[in-house]
Amino acid sequence: xxxxxxxxxxxxxxxxxxxxxxxxxxxxxxxxxxxxxxxxxxxxxxxxxxxxxxxxxxxxxxxxxxxxxxxxxxxxxxxxxxxxxxxxxxxxxxxxxxxxxxxxxxxxxxxxxxxxxxxxxxxxxxxxxxxxxxxxxxxxxxxxxxxxxxxxxxxxxxxxxxxxxxxxxxxxxxxxxxxxxxxxxxxxxxxxxxxxxxxxxxxxxxxxxxxxxxxxxx
Amino acid sequence: xxxxxxxxxxxxxxxxxxxxxxxxxxxxxxxxxxxxxxxxxxxxxxxxxxxxxxxxxxxxxxxxxxxxxxxxxxxxxxxxxxxxxxxxxxxxxxxxxxxxxxxxxxxxxxxxxxxxxxxxxxxxxxxxxxxxxxxxxxxxxxxxxxxxxxxxxxxxxxxxxxxxxxxxxxxxxxxxxxxxxxxxxxxxxxxxxxxxxxxxxxxxxxxxxxxxxxxxxxxxxxxxxxxxxxxxxxxxxxxxxxxxxxxxxxxxxxxxxxxxxxxxxxxxxxxxxxxxxxxxxxxxxxxxxxxxxxxxxxxxxxxxxxxxxxxxxxxxxxxxxxxxxxxxxxxxxxxxxxxxxxxxxxxxxxxxxxxxxxxxxxxxxxxxxxxxxxxxxxxxxxxxxxxxxxxxxxxxxxxxxxxxxxxxxxxxxxxxxxxxxxxxxxxxxxxxxxxxxxxxxxxxxxxxxxxxxxxxxxxxxxxxxxxxxxxxxxxxxxxxxxxxxxxxxxxxxxxxxxxxxxxxxxxxxxxxxxxxxxxxxxxxxxx
Numbered sequence: 001x002x003x004x005x006x007x008x009x010x011x012x013x014x015x016x017x018x019x020x021x022x023x024x025x026x027x028x029x030x031x032x033x034x035x036x037x038x039x040x041x042x043x044x045x046x047x048x049x050x051x052x053x054x055x056x057x058x059x060x061x062x063x064x065x066x067x068x069x070x071x072x073x074x075x076x077x078x079x080x081x082x083x084x085x086x087x088x089x090x091x092x093x094x095x096x097x098x099x100x101x102x103x104x105x106x107x108x109x110x111x112x113x114x115x116x117x118x119x120x121x122x123x124x125x126x127x128x129x130x131x132x133x134x135x136x137x138x139x140x141x142x143x144x145x146x147x148x149x150x151x152x153x154x155x156x157x158x159x160x161x162x163x164x165x166x167x168x169x170x171x172x173x174x175x176x177x178x179x180x181x182x183x184x185x186x187x188x189x190x191x192x193x194x195x196x197x198x199x200x201x202x203x204x205x206x207x208x209x210x211x212x213x214x215x216x217x218x
Numbered sequence: 219x220x221x222x223x224x225x226x227x228x229x230x231x232x233x234x235x236x237x238x239x240x241x242x243x244x245x246x247x248x249x250x251x252x253x254x255x256x257x258x259x260x261x262x263x264x265x266x267x268x269x270x271x272x273x274x275x276x277x278x279x280x281x282x283x284x285x286x287x288x289x290x291x292x293x294x295x296x297x298x299x300x301x302x303x304x305x306x307x308x309x310x311x312x313x314x315x316x317x318x319x320x321x322x323x324x325x326x327x328x329x330x331x332x333x334x335x336x337x338x339x340x341x342x343x344x345x346x347x348x349x350x351x352x353x354x355x356x357x358x359x360x361x362x363x364x365x366x367x368x369x370x371x372x373x374x375x376x377x378x379x380x381x382x383x384x385x386x387x388x389x390x391x392x393x394x395x396x397x398x399x400x401x402x403x404x405x406x407x408x409x410x411x412x413x414x415x416x417x418x419x420x421x422x423x424x425x426x427x428x429x430x431x432x433x434x435x436x437x438x439x440x441x442x443x444x445x446x447x448x449x450x451x452x453x454x455x456x457x458x459x460x461x462x463x464x465x466x467x468x469x470x471x472x473x474x475x476x477x478x479x480x481x482x483x484x485x486x487x488x489x490x491x492x493x494x495x496x497x498x499x500x501x502x503x504x505x506x507x508x509x510x511x512x513x514x515x516x517x518x519x520x521x522x523x524x525x526x527x528x529x530x531x532x533x534x535x536x537x538x539x540x541x542x543x544x545x546x547x548x549x550x551x552x553x554x555x556x557x558x559x560x561x562x563x564x565x566x567x568x569x570x571x572x573x574x575x576x577x578x579x580x581x582x583x584x585x586x587x588x589x590x591x592x593x594x595x596x597x598x599x600x601x602x603x604x605x606x607x608x609x610x611x612x613x614x615x616x617x618x619x620x621x622x623x624x625x626x627x628x629x630x631x632x633x634x635x636x637x638x639x640x641x642x643x644x645x646x647x648x649x650x651x652x653x654x655x656x657x658x659x660x661x662x663x664x665x666x667x668x669x670x671x672x673x674x675x676x677x678x679x680x681x682x683x684x685x686x687x688x689x690x691x692x693x694x695x696x697x698x699x700x701x702x703x704x705x706x707x708x709x710x711x712x713x714x715x716x717x718x719x720x721x722x723x724x725x726x727x728x729x730x731x732x733x734x735x736x737x738x739x740x741x742x743x744x745x
Contacts, residue, residue, distance in 0.1 A: 054298060059388055095409040096386070096625055100307050102296035130407060132388050138298075204546050204579030210506050211565040212337045212577055214330065215323045 010140035011048060014041045018124070018135055034127050036060075040120040040139060049144035050114035054104045059134040060124040061093040062086045065105060067112065068119040078118055083110040086125070093128040107144070224294045232287045240491045241283050245276050275458065282460040286485035289615060289691065292554050306556035306624045310386055311631075315556045315623040318380050322583055323560050325371050326509070333367050335509055337562070337577055343507045351504050359523075359532035365516045370586035374668045377585075377621065378403075378661070381631055384623070401653055402638030403660045408625055410636035412643060416698065416740055420690065422468040423733075425741045430470025431682040431733030444472075451475045460485055468689035470682055470733070477598040483688050484611040488604040495547075496603035500537075502544035502579070510578045514539045518589045527677050531596035535589050538606050542613075548580035551614040556624035557581075582618075587665075590672040591617045594680050616693055620668050628693040633667050634660055636694065640701040644743050648708050657717040662724050663700040670696050671727075679732045686736075699732055702739035706730070 016039040023033045042048050047070050065084040070076055084105060090098040107114045120141065126134040204210065236242055249267050252258060252274075258266040271277050292304050306312045330337050343351070354361065382403045385391070391405060411419065423429065428443035438444070447469070454466050455478045463482040471479045481487075503511075518535045522528040528535075542548070552559055559581025567573035592609050599605040619629045626632065641649045641659055652659050666674050670693065671683055686695045703724065704711065710723045 054296070092409060095407045096308060097409045100303075100309060102299045102303065104296065130390055132390050204502065204544060204575065205506065206564060206573055206575060208342075209564060210338045210342070210575065212562045212575065213565055213568075214327045214562065215337065215577060216561045216563065216568075217320055217323055217327075 008051075008142050008145070011042060011143050013043065013120075013141055015039075015139050016041065032129075034125060034129075034134075036124040036126075036135065038122040038124065038136060038139070040122065040141065042118060042120070042141070047116040047118055048141075050107055050117055050120075050141055051144040052104050052106050052142040053120070053139070054102065054142070055139045056102050056137040057089050057098065057100060058137055059090070059099045059131045060126055060136060061090045061128065061134075062088060062125040063136075064123040064125070065110070066121040066123065067110075067114060067117050068121070069112075069114075070116040070118055072116070080121075081112050083112055083114060085111075093126060094130050227294060228288075228291065231291060232284055235287055236280075236283055239283070240489075241279060245271065245280065248274070248276055278458050282458070282482070282485045285460045290551075290554070301553070305552070305554065306626075308386075308625050311384070311623055311625055312556065314380065314384055316558070318377075318623060319558060319560070322371055326560075326583065329368070329371070330509055335512070337509045339507045342505050347507075348504050355500070355537070357533055358536040363512070363515060365512060365519065368512045368516045370517060370520075371513065371583055373586040374665050377630075377668070378664045381623065381634060384631065400638070401642050401649055402635070403658050404631065404635045404638060406625075406631065406635070408632050408635050409627075410632055410639055411694065412639065413740060413743060413745060416694070420695070420740060422689075423686075423737055423740060425737060427469065429733050429737065430472065430685070431679070431731065432737065434470075434472075448472045448475070451479065455479065455482065458482065464689055464691070466689075467685045471685045473678075476681065476685070480598065480688060481604070481608060484608060484615070486604070486607040486611050488601065488607060492607050493603045496541060496606050499541035499544045499606075503540045506544075508543065508578055510543055510584060511540060513584050514543065514589070517584055517586060521587055521673065522589045522593045525593070525673055528590075528593040528596070528673075531593060534596050534600075534602065534605060535592055537602050538592050538609055539584070539589060541606055542610065543578040543580050543582065543584070545580045545610065546576070548582065548610065548614060549576060551618060552581060555618050555622055556626075556629075557618070557622040582613075585621065587669055587673070590669045594672055594677060594684065597677055597681070615691075616687060617670070619693060620670065630668060633693060633697040634664065636697040637663055637667065637700045640698065640739075641704055644701075645705055645708060648704065648711060651712055652720060655715055655717065655720070657714070657720040659704060661717070662721055663704070666700055666703075666727075667696050671699065671732075674727045675730060675732060676728045679730065683732050695736065698739060699736055702732075702735040703727065703730065705739055705743075706735055 018036045018038045021033045021035040021037070050067075053065070063084070064082065064086055066080055067083045068078050068080050070078050087105065087109075089101070089103060122136065122139070124134060124136065248271065252267060252270045255270065258270065268277075295304055302312060306315065326337070329335075382405075384404070384406050386406055389405075389407060417424070428447065430444075430447065433443040434440075451466060451472050452475065454462050455475055460482055463479045467479060467483060514536070518532060518539070522535055523532050549559060559576045560578075560583065562575055562577045563570060564573040564575065591613065592605075595605055595609055595612070599608060616628065619626055620633075621630065623629075623631060638649075638660055649659060670687065671680055675683065683695065683699060687693055707723055711720060714720045714723060
């Protein structure tokens with residue numbers, strides 16, 4: 001499951017400063033509209049396939065994801081499309097639940113294929129006037145890992161392997177059964193080793209000594 | 219995360235937790251022993267062993283153990299969420315809890331320094347004293363140590379002040395009066411349920427269902443409800459099914475079955491290994507003498523010993539609480555508790571992590587009234603190891619939430635907010651009046667909620683209330699009862715003109731019948 005592989009590296013992208021949309025004509029009379037746009041620029045020249053977008057919420061109620069995709073050709077024209085509309089992050093915008101939680105958006109949840117993406121735009125909405133600020137933190141975009149083309153490895157391996165001749169054995173057990181039973185025994189010992197008890201010992205002292213001066217305040 | 223992944227992760231976590239447990243080795247032994255039985259055939263070994271375990275009741279025990287793990291499991295979380303986020307997702311609450319803990323630690327440190335009593339004695343208890351304590355174990359109440367110098371580390375009202383001061387730095391709390399104004403003391407916008415939602419969640423308590431606490435009264439013929447209900451309860455106990463017992467408990471537990479039902483719900487066994495564990499803890503008490511022991515003695519003397527219902531259980535309370543503070547197994551619950559256990563280092567090894575220890579060993583510093591969490595259980599269990607086992611499970615599932623700052627649904631902050639919201643929404647005139655005379659309702663109700671009403675209600679009523687806490691796996695019903703009590707005494711409260719007289723109206727709750735109050739408040743309030 002790619003979700004739990006720690007070997008993934010996020011793409012180094014630039015998260016631009018959030019732009020809060022204002023209502024009102026003159027500067028002096030602007031009011032918060034509760035909508036904010038965050039642009040995430042992907043490395044220049046590279047069109048990426050997105051596997052997952054993860055972030056930590058900070059009081060955003062809904063998020064819409066729009067992608068700027070390049071249509072197939074290398075230098076072809078780019079087009080904006082909506083990948084996800086109004087995903088709910090806080091089930092009640094006025095209260096705390098979900099306000100500081102971690103979320104992921106997987107490519108399977110998106111309405112369009114997240115391939116050849118040049119730029120990502122996150123539109124954040126927070127309709128409640130209860131909060132002073134809202135945004136997202138720790139935005140990370142994970143690219144799709146291409147599976148290794150298996151042909152290459154087996155190609156050069158097959159060059160090395162000579163004709164497999166059965167050795168002349170008589171009176172000896174079949175090597176296949178021997179190796180498979182050895183494998184089973186090895187697997188069993190592995191299982192025994194990993195069957196560590198989760199029960200704790202319960203001692204609170206260190207070698208019989210529990211002499212404490214003061215509690216640590218740090 | 220999609221559901222399939224969440225499920226496999228949950229299963230993996232539960233398997234990991236049950237792997238090294240005593241139940242695991244017992245089932246293995248049973249499986250091995252059953253091999254010589256005639257019905258086990260070699261061709262269908264796996265299925266035969268499985269069906270044997272099913273018929274002999276071991277599968278049910280495993281189901282109960284899994285059910286218990288589901289109760290304690292952390293909610294499925296994002297893989298990148300750090301552990302402190304799992305304890306408490308909101309940063310400002312974590313901060314508030316940390317600074318509250320620091321205050322407690324400073325207070326404990328200064329008590330130790332001022333009184334000249336070490337937190338733990340250098341070489342443990344001397345042998346003569348150990349023998350004396352062992353002999354006196356069952357009657358520690360007769361001991362009259364000099365506790366006058368000791369005072370509780372904190373009382374609920376100190377904790378209330380901290381909760382009142384809780385603020386979300388991102389919350390716009392300007393003073394304009396509007397539809398969102400909250401008249402109460404708690405100023406954090408947590409999700410709490412209102413009556414329409416509570417009616418759905420607590421549907422078994424509705425006016426059309428029979429309840430223990432209402433329909434078992436003398437003037438109601440037992441054939442109408444009670445006899446059948448008790449029979450069902452007996453069947454549940456025979457089945458030994460935790461989930462069924464929990465569902466059953468929602469409408470109350472019959473007095474004769476309550477001890478077994480609660481033990482079943484909490485999956486608290488009293489087998490050989492539990493007794494041995496208790497003896498190990500007792501040895502820990504006898505070997506090492508801790509400062510918190512004096513705090514426990516003091517608390518029991520101040521609260522339970524002065525209570526008409528509980529003073530007879532004084533000795534039990536010492537036995538349970540002293541052992542509780544030595545139980546390192548309790549440290550597990552800090553994974554989902556927003557609190558952190560106090561840390562210290564052995565003498566002369568400050569800063570050396572190899573010599574870092576937790577103090578007290580279970581990480582829980584007792585406060586004024588802590589012993590009241592144990593006292594009602596003494597009515598149900600008279601064997602110390604069983605009483606201990608049930609209390610410990612109740613603490614790590616419910617009671618810890620009543621004295622730590624968190625955004626959890628059952629946490630004390632949510633309960634206080636829910637109480638105030640219920641009052642403001644459904645009894646606005648009363649709330650406004652009390653506010654005007656300087657008697658904020660939470661100041662009166664807080665002490666009830668922090669103890670889950672222990673010591674304020676008569677014991678049979680308290681046990682009926684705790685039936686519902688176990689049945690619904692939530693402390694919400696405590697907040698609902700607090701609001702219902704105010705609703706019940708609303709007429710008298712409208713007449714008072716000061717905080718002191720409001721407190722006097724609500725001083726004595728021992729005559730209240732809690733289930734009718736809760737039922738009427740939830741299902742008969744006009745919305």
